[in-house]
Amino acid sequence: MRFERREHRSLALVIATPVLAILCALALAGLLIAIAGAPVMEAYWRILVGAFGSRLSATETLTRASPLILTGLAAAVAFRARLWNIGAEGQFYLGAIAVAAASSHLFGGLPSPLQIPLLLVVGAAAGIVLLLVPLWLRLRFSVDEVVTTLLLNFVAVLFVSMLIDGPLKDPMGFGWPQSQPVADAAVLPKLFARSRLHVGLMIALVLAVAVHLVQSRTVFGMQSRAAGLNPAGAVFAGVPLGRTLVTVACVSGGLAGLAGAIEVMGVQGYVTTDLSPGYGYSGIVVAMLANLHPLGVVLAALFTAVMFVGADGMSRSMGIPSYIADVTVALSLISMLTGVFFTQYRIRR
Amino acid sequence: MSEAILDICSVSKRFGDNLANDDISLSLGKGEIVALLGENGAGKTTLMSILFGHYVPDSGKVLVEGRELPPGKPRAAIRAGIGMVHQHFSLAPNLTVLENVMAGTERLWHFRSGTGAARRKLRGICQRFGLTVEPDARVGDLSVGEQQRVEILKALYNDAHILVLDEPTAVLTNLEAERLFSTLKDMAREGLSLIFISHKLDEVMAAADRTVVLRGGRKVAERLARETNKAELAELMVGRKVARPVREPSTPGEVVLDVADVSVSIDGVERLKSIDFSLRAGEILGIIGVSGNGQTTLAHLLSGTVRRDKGELLLFGEPIGDLTVDDAVRAGIGRIPEDRNKEGAIGEMAIWENAVLERLPRFSRYGLVDRPSGQAFAGQIIEAFDVRGGRPTTRTRLLSGGNMQKLILGRNLIDRPRILLAGQPTRGLDEGAVAAVHERLLEARRAGTAVLLISEDLEEVMALADRIQAIVNGRLSPPIAAEGASATKLGLMMAGEWNEEHEVSHAI
Amino acid sequence: MNAVIDIFASAGLWAAVLRIATPLILGTLGALLCERSGVLNLGIEGIMTFGAMIGWLTVYNGADLWTGILVAGLSGGIFGLLHAGLTVTLGLSQHVSGLGVTLFASSFSYYVFRLLVPVAGTPPTIEPFQPIDVPVLSSLPFLGPALFTQTPPTYAAILLALALGYVLFRTPLGLAIRMTGENPHAAEAQGINPMAVRYGSVVVGSALMGIGGAFLTLSAFNSFFPTMVQGRGWICIALVVFASWRPGRALVGALLFALFDGFQLRLQTRLSGVVPYQIFLMIPYLLSIAALALMARRARVPQALMQPYRRGER
Secondary structure, three states: OEEEEOOOOOHHHHHHHHHHHHHHHHHHHHHHHHHOOOOHHHHHHHHHHHHHOOHHHHHHHHHHHHHHHHHHHHHHHHHHOOOOOOOHHHHHHHHHHHHHHHHHHOOOOOOHHHHHHHHHHHHHHHHHHHHHHHHHHHHHHOOOHHHHHHHHHHHHHHHHHHHHHOOOEOOOOOOOOOEOOOOHHHOOOEOOOOOOOEOHHHHHHHHHHHHHHHHHHEHHHHHHHHHHHOHHHHHHOOOOHHHHHHHHHHHHHHHHHHHHHHHHHHHHOOOOOOOOOOHHHHHHHHHHHOOOOHHHHHHHHHHHHHHHHHHHHHHHHHOOOOOHHHHHHHHHHHHHHHHHHHHHEEEEO | OOOEEEEEEEEEEEEOOEEEEEEEEEEEEOOOEEEEEOOOOOOHHHHHHHHOOOOOOOEEEEEEOOEEOOOOOHHHHHHOOEEEEOOOOOOOOOOEHHHHHHOOOOOOOOOOOOHHHHHHHHHHHHHHHOOOOOOOOEHHHOOHHHHHHHHHHHHHHOOOOEEEEEOOOOOOOHHHHHHHHHHHHHHHHOOOEEEEEEOOHHHHHHHOOEEEEEEOOEEEEEEEHHHOOHHHHHHHHHOOOOOOOOOOOOOOOOEEEEEEEEEEEEOOEEEEEEEEEEEEOOOEEEEEOOOOOOHHHHHHHHHOOOOOOEEEEEEOOEEOOOOOHHHHHHOOEEEEOOOHHHHHOOOOOEHHHHHHHHHOOOOEEOOEEOHHHHHHHHHHHHHHOOOOOOOOOOEHHHOOHHHHHHHHHHHHHOOOOOEEEEEOOOOOOOHHHHHHHHHHHHHHHHOOOEEEEEEOOHHHHHHHOOEEEEEEOOEEOOOEEHHHOOHHHHHHHHOOOOOHHHHHHHHO | OHHHHHHHHOHHHHHHHHHHHHHHHHHHHHHHHHHHOOOOOOOHHHHHHHHHHHHHHHHHOOOOHHHHHHHHHHHHHHHHHHHHHHHHHOOOOHHHHHHHHHHHHHHHHHHHHHHHOOOOOOOOOOOOOOOEEOOOHHHOOOHHHHHOEEOHHHHHHHHHHHHHHHHHHHOHHHHHHHHHHHOHHHHHHOOOOHHHHHHHHHHHHHHHHHHHHHHHHHHHOOOOOOOOOOOHHHHHHHHHHHOOOOHHHHHHHHHHHHHHHHHHHHHHHHOOOOOOHHHHHHHHHHHHHHHHHHHOOOOOOOOOOOOOOEOOEO
């Protein structure tokens, strides 16, 4: 048996792949639920109800999807240029703490229309800084950025933990390690009353479209794609490899930092070390499920959010650990990888 | 001739729509040297891969000393005494010669390698066939010629008595090649049987007892060396009389590019050492040399992708400092890279994207890519240069090698460049495509373009170039006029034998 | 300064170094074996987590400690099989596949753990491996308590490092593995099956990772909690580079690393209140990054690392 490269990929197949991958992951997760002794169909149903059953749960799902869109974009942009940024989790936290610090110490007095954009920039900048370190190590010392970005995730969380236990600790927090809250003027406006859904969703959606346009229409988009697909060819064609990667890193790190910023400004209001339920890592899955397409990221983020929010509800009522959501998301990544392979190759005997 | 030691009987193999081998039979006698002659894509490599068990044939079989070889089992082929020396060396550069030779020769689960015995055996083989290599040297530190010896030793160490060499001279100088052939003849005299694959007529005539010609996946002829000649073999190989275009005399114009005393280091290794040459409008300057002597760096220097350590580049008489890709493109330097697939095009991008990528400033406004005009540009290239097998939006990877080269030629020539840099422009192309590329180069010369042709193919350079310089170990020989150049003389130049004093005086 | 000398002079530090080093040694050897055959295994973090969980769970359910180790190794091997399927058979990106395996293996561990072990205020515990005094040597002054009163898996890990060095550099199998990692086409041409070699290396390497994880719950601690692996897997990946893909150096690297870690733990208790403890906790990760920057250009990387091998395709 051997694999042969397909010369032509049908568009239908490319679109069907993530759907099939998700179905496959759900089926495998169903197996795990069944082994746990719970009725599978009912569990699926409860997940759907948990994610969409009420106005509250639907807005909650969208609230979850917002940072996931941003971390998903962060991964998609980077991976397309073969910059393996696995550090979105750390960049998320750094963006979040930068926003909390800036709002409580620097811009707290500014009015919303001024303060909110400023803070978003600060959050993005923090994410960028954290990604430029491993990129520099790669360009200067040829260090594989996968491992360094992964390691920096731990450093970033410890750094945040140090700050919220020290200089940024909330004096009103009953001794809990949490940061001072952002100023009231920094809180992102809600999209609907009596929900947690905030304008961060709109920001994420606009950025998804923007990233798509940049990648498909601009010189930078074409150059970064060339750099990712074939560095030697890109250099020959005059693409400035280092500068392109730095720009890509700025976009990617900035998006991840922004995710942390909107989560603080829109949902929690202050920073703790459990602010992210792994948004950075899930962003990788989101990007892969979307086949690195920025608009696909939106849908993939929605799926992931449904799993997380839905599984929470399901686990409460059925006694299945909510980790089933993480398992399903991870399985969908593996199925997706396998699926993409079979859109590119066929089996020959 | 003694009886056949190897019989390939009616072997066929199909890949998709492509019938790579169509009912091919071949036999090899003890102590015989058979040349397998054919163009790229004629099916030579497929046939040898079947012989060696890398592919399973759709039909047909292989007999060694009358016993059938199980298909698709490399190990069985090795055990039957077949050894293969690949064109691209299959070596592990970080391991020693001995380790490269020993790998896979012992029982895998044995608890200790018999290194001492192996070293003794290897030394013995080295002596018997005059192939000197130090067993404990790291392969990555050896020269190309030595690495090839390691490849041959690998086969001999496995007690091969049938040796297959795939284009063995592709990476060697003429002198090294001659030495290789005399070694091969010695080996045949010692009782080994050899097949060597080639598309070079000279060496087939020089080394083989018998020649089998493949074309389009079929065996078209079989000739004993003494019964044939180069012209006949050429016609058999190509299937028709192919006339490569010939250069007509012309008078070159002013100097457009002057390279004076330039040195370049890559990763701390000096790849170009104080080279000098000048290039005139309307001439072709040929740079010959065996691959790995600095050609790649020279091409990169003029393509604008590496920086010089010292020396001066003068473009149209002006010193330009370091050349960048943008400078080169803007100054009208057409660039044909030596590695089409790696540098020439990005396979996963569309044809039009590859056409405009190096001239994006022209095809963009406010940082936005002007897609319609880019696609129109690609359309023009496809039309004017007869690129077959794709529209502007087709992924470039789907083009054949010849058509990809036409695309690359097209994007460079369509704007009538003043300088054309062609690195190995016909490497790996079949005879028809070679003729087309040659025609384009000569056309550019007629139009007044200054062409720098970097090539390993002596015949090509002799046919096209007005002046010729050899590159050896990063140094450039002084130029000689093509008219006075014989193959022997060029061969000596490629081996680094040039008399500086004498040549300089009558070069210009 | 005195504090520093005190720390280095205490036998407790040196005993702790070996204890801290053990999971790193095992994980690094596992990753090293995979990479020598040409496969980067970023599944390590998840595989160690699963090994920690399943090893503990096995013992918690009444099996003996060595069975726990065995089960952890087997399950590591199964995840290795998954990774090999994705990267060797299908030739997918080793980066992404490895991360997929890590995400799956760790979330699956948490799922199984939550499912089978009810939530409790304090996590349930098992009776872990007890230190064994090496006869004679353990009664040496200072050296005895420092080096020769470890649990059996620690001694095993050190022996394993030596054994792997022997296998890789002195046996035909090791040569086949190294050849495959350098140039699978050359290996194939010599009659070695690169697919089989890679499968074998990844499965065995992943088993070692699983055992490394199990050491955490069966010897270093006595209970399992999520996030207990804490990036040790990634540190092992960095250590492989630091060790230039040599088992002996991997052993030294892991010990050196553990020495820093043990030292900072002790320094931390002495300087608590003065320097935030998080600074100390960052040290291992920063140290790994520094080691990578130091060694990345010098190390002789297996040439075929991260390159999928497909027959007939170059």
